[in-house]
Amino acid sequence: MLIIGERINTSRKDILEAVTEQDTKFIQEEAIKQVEAGATMIDVNAAMMIEKESEILAWLVKVVQDAVDITLSIDSSNPAAIEKALKVHRGKALVNSISLELDRYQGLIHPIKEYDCLVAGLCLDERGIPNSSVERAEIALNLVKKLIEDGVKPSDIYIDPLITTLSTDPKAGQVALETIRNLKTANTEVHIIVGLSNISFGLPVRRVINRAFLSMCMALGADAIIFDPLDQHLIEILLASHAILGQDKFCLNYIDAFRKGKIKND
Amino acid sequence: MLIIGERINTSRKDILEAVTEQDTKFIQEEAIKQVEAGATMIDVNAAMMIEKESEILAWLVKVVQDAVDITLSIDSSNPAAIEKALKVHRGKALVNSISLELDRYQGLIHPIKEYDCLVAGLCLDERGIPNSSVERAEIALNLVKKLIEDGVKPSDIYIDPLITTLSTDPKAGQVALETIRNLKTANTEVHIIVGLSNISFGLPVRRVINRAFLSMCMALGADAIIFDPLDQHLIEILLASHAILGQDKFCLNYIDAFRKGKIKND
Numbered sequence: 051m052l053i054i055g056e057r058i059n060t061s062r063k064d065i066l067e068a069v070t071e072q073d074t075k076f077i078q079e080e081a082i083k084q085v086e087a088g089a090t091m092i093d094v095n096a097a098m099m100i101e102k103e104s105e106i107l108a109w110l111v112k113v114v115q116d117a118v119d120i121t122l123s124i125d126s127s128n129p130a131a132i133e134k135a136l137k138v139h140r141g142k143a144l145v146n147s148i149s150l151e152l153d154r155y156q157g158l159i160h161p162i163k164e165y166d167c168l169v170a171g172l173c174l175d176e177r178g179i180p181n182s183s184v185e186r187a188e189i190a191l192n193l194v195k196k197l198i199e200d201g202v203k204p205s206d207i208y209i210d211p212l213i214t215t216l217s218t219d220p221k222a223g224q225v226a227l228e229t230i231r232n233l234k235t236a237n238t239e240v241h242i243i244v245g246l247s248n249i250s251f252g253l254p255v256r257r258v259i260n261r262a263f264l265s266m267c268m269a270l271g272a273d274a275i276i277f278d279p280l281d282q283h284l285i286e287i288l289l290a291s292h293a294i295l296g297q298d299k300f301c302l303n304y305i306d307a308f309r310k311g312k313i314k315n316d
Numbered sequence: 317m318l319i320i321g322e323r324i325n326t327s328r329k330d331i332l333e334a335v336t337e338q339d340t341k342f343i344q345e346e347a348i349k350q351v352e353a354g355a356t357m358i359d360v361n362a363a364m365m366i367e368k369e370s371e372i373l374a375w376l377v378k379v380v381q382d383a384v385d386i387t388l389s390i391d392s393s394n395p396a397a398i399e400k401a402l403k404v405h406r407g408k409a410l411v412n413s414i415s416l417e418l419d420r421y422q423g424l425i426h427p428i429k430e431y432d433c434l435v436a437g438l439c440l441d442e443r444g445i446p447n448s449s450v451e452r453a454e455i456a457l458n459l460v461k462k463l464i465e466d467g468v469k470p471s472d473i474y475i476d477p478l479i480t481t482l483s484t485d486p487k488a489g490q491v492a493l494e495t496i497r498n499l500k501t502a503n504t505e506v507h508i509i510v511g512l513s514n515i516s517f518g519l520p521v522r523r524v525i526n527r528a529f530l531s532m533c534m535a536l537g538a539d540a541i542i543f544d545p546l547d548q549h550l551i552e553i554l555l556a557s558h559a560i561l562g563q564d565k566f567c568l569n570y571i572d573a574f575r576k577g578k579i580k581n582d
Contacts (some may be wrong), residue, residue, distance in 0.1 A: 058568075211461035216559055223560030227535055247430055251561065254574040255566055255581055262531040262556035269493055283582065286521075290528035293482055293490030294515065299517055301482055308520040315521055316547065316582075 051297070052144075052208075052274035053288070054091045054123050055084030056247070058097035058110060064247040065188045069096065069106055078111065078117035085118045088280035088288070091144065092118065094135075095125035104131040111135045123170070123276070129157025136165040144168040146243075146276075147210060150175035150193050159200050160308060170243045170274075171197065173229060179212055181221075184226035186211060190233055194240060208243035208274050216259070217252035223263065242267075243274035257281050265291045286313050317409075317563070318540035319554070320357045320389050321350030322513070326364035335362065339578065343376065344383035351384045353545035354505060354554070357410065358384065360401075360492075361391035362467055367572050370397040377401045389436070389542070393404055397425025410434040412509075412542075413476060416441035418458050425466050434507045436474045436540075437463065439495060445478055447487075449494035454478060455575040460506060474509035474540050475499055483518035489529065496536040509535075509540035531557045550581050 057080050068076035092114055094253045097298045098223040111122055113135045132145055147170040157274045162169050169316050173179070175184035180186050190209045194286065197207055211229035214222040218302040220285035226249070233240050244267045261284055264275065268291040280283060289307050292298040307313050323346050326332045331377040333468055334351035347358050358380055369392065389410040390401045400413055413436040414424045429433050436494045437459045439445070441454035446452050450526040463473055477495035480488040492515070499506050510533045516522035527550055531542065534557040545551060555573050573579050 103342050118362075213478045218567045219564050224562045227560075253559075253572060255579050258552045258579055259556045259559065259570075262528070262541075264551045265528040265531045266535035266557070266560065269535050286524045287528045290525045291532070293525065294493075294529050294532060295488045295517075296486050301486075305524075307521060313521050313524055316523075 051272075051292075052091050052243070053089050053226070054093050054144075054244070054274060054276040055087075055089035055277065056093050056276045057084055057280065058092060058114065059095040059125070060106070061095070066098060068192040069099065069110070072316060075261040079115050081114045081118045081120075084279050085120060087282075088285050089279045090120070091123055091274075093123040093125050093146065093276055096131070097126060097128075102135045102260070103128055103292055107131045107135040108138050111139050115140055127154060128279045129154070129161070130172045133246050136161050136167065137166070142166060144166060144170060145206070146170040146271070147172050148193070148197075150189060150196070152176060154307055155196070161198075163201050168206045168208065169197065169202060170210050172210050174211050179214070179307075183211075183223070183225045183232055186229040187232035187236060189239070191228070191236060194237070201228055203239075205237055207250060208241040210243045210245065213248040215251040216249055216296060223266075225268060227270055230267065230272065234271045242271060246275055246277040257283065261287045264288060267292075268292075268295060282312070282314070289313065317538075317558075318357050319355050319545065320359050320410075320542040321347075321353075321507075321545045322359050322511070322542045323350055323360060323389070323544055323546065324332060324380065326372070327361070333362060334512035335365065335376070338375070340348040340379050343379050347380045347386075347466075351386060352543050353548075354551050355545045356386070357389055357540075358386055358413065359391050359542055361399070361547050363392060363394075369394055370400045371402040373397045376528050381406055393420060395420070395427070396558045397423060399427040400434065402427050405431070408432060408434060410436060410474070412436040413438050414459070414463075416462070418442060421462070425463075429467050434472045434474065435463065435468060436476050439478050445480070447491070449477075449491045449498055451500060452491070452495040453498035456495070456506070457502060462502070470505055471507075472506040476509050476511065477512040481517040482515055488489070488515060488572060493532060493536055496533065496538065500537045504528055507539040508537060510538045510543055512543040512544070523549065526550060527553045530554060531560075534558075534561060542561050547576070548580070553580040555579065 094110040121141040123146045123147045145167045149172040250259035293301040293304045360376040387407040389412045393411045411433045415438040487499045517527035559567045559570045
């Protein structure tokens with residue numbers, strides 16, 4: 051399972067400041083903390099920088115990989131920014147994300163192939179985000195088909211069911227979970243990637259919602275999660291969910307994490 | 317959804333003492349606390365009392381229903397004890413639990429019909445607990461069929477997938493979740509009841525495992541949960557899961573619980 055740390059994102063005030071001031075040390079500490087907490091991949095996002103996005107994203111890739119020996123999730127909808135970041139990235143990056151929107155697809159498919167990337171694909175086409183899980187799964191399966199026709203390996207494709215916000219859309223959770231279920235039923239090989247935290251936007255104590263949603267997504271078969279690994283209770287739920295799903299035989303990791311103080315009595 | 321408080325069980329030392337000393341006040345406070353925390357049904361279990369089980373179980377029913385206006389889950393494998401408890405129970409009790417074991421079935425089916433009860437049915441027959449989820453679902457569907465033939469209403473039947481213990485059986489979680497999934501796929505009307513805490517027996521910080529397992533079971537469609545409602549983080553996960561699954565429109569319950577201090581920042 052890919053455990054992707056989400057914190058290096060210019061929508062966060064402290065990251066925006068660090069990026070603006072080219073504060074290498076702050077960014078690298080954010081990366082190190084996330085890896086120490088359990089992240090196996092780091093997401094970098096500079097979308098707030100708009101005109102400087104390409105330059106900043108490439109800078110983030112270099113700075114983060116100088117600090118941690120890990121591959122990155124290059125998080126942008128801008129093909130030029132993604133291509134520039136891939137040029138400096140070492141190892142097999144995750145391009146986050148492609149979709150069936152024509153311009154986005156055409157702009158991204160070549161660098162994805164050229165740099166042999168993992169790719170996150172959104173359940174989204176020219177018509178926008180479908181409301182129903184059936185339509186989302188259809189779009190996802192069309193996207194998977196197109197990516198494979200264009201030479202991407204099936205095992206490199208991760209589908210993002212698109213997480214909307216519960217506080218404005220009471221069906222947000224159901225539709226996302228049903229989309230995962232439909233996709234896993236239609237194609238047992240398809241990987242699922244979930245950006246966890248959108249679900250709880252605007253609600254009090256968002257982390258509680260995120261925790262419940264994490265184990266639900268894992269129970270339905272999510273293969274990659276983007277979240278904040280510095281939320282210790284979220285890591286606890288992740289470790290517990292691995293144990294429950296038989297991905298941690300005899301709970302050895304869980305027990306080891308407890309001994310190291312990563313799972314606390316409360 | 318039935319939210320069943322599990323605390324009044326003579327396997328707990330303080331309950332055993334209170335029962336032995338006929339400490340009505342202690343038992344009633346346990347009942348009141350659980351209802352205040354969110355339980356919509358209270359489980360009573362006196363299995364540790366062996367020879368006195370019948371008498372004690374009936375006493376517990378009376379004592380608890382004198383304190384809280386709620387129906388009970390009568391938790392025993394002893395038909396005589398269940399019948400005696402049902403005689404004094406007010407309202408529609410849950411008989412917890414029947415199975416396809418011959419003696420148990422024959423001993424329980426008459427009181428279940430006579431007192432018009434809800435019934436929890438175990439995925440279990442004369443051969444014991446099957447290892448695979450497919451066999452468990454088969455037994456469950458046979459049990460549902462037999463109960464309906466014997467006059468029990470389908471809507472009164474709750475199937476217990478049987479939760480074994482992760483620390484000794486790495487597949488315990490998977491098999492339970494797959495059984496729920498198989499049953500809900502085979503028969504969308506079948507209700508599922510889950511006794512949460514067995515899963516974590518023998519592990520450190522059991523409550524973390526229970527929390528992850530709660531939202532997983534809910535995501536797969538559990539209709540009744542037996543657990544300790546005094547674990548506040550478990551109630552938080554329950555409320556969050558209801559919101560995610562669209563059972564709490566616009567998260568009004570979740571937000572209300574937050575305002576009342578039932579969901580805390582941590």
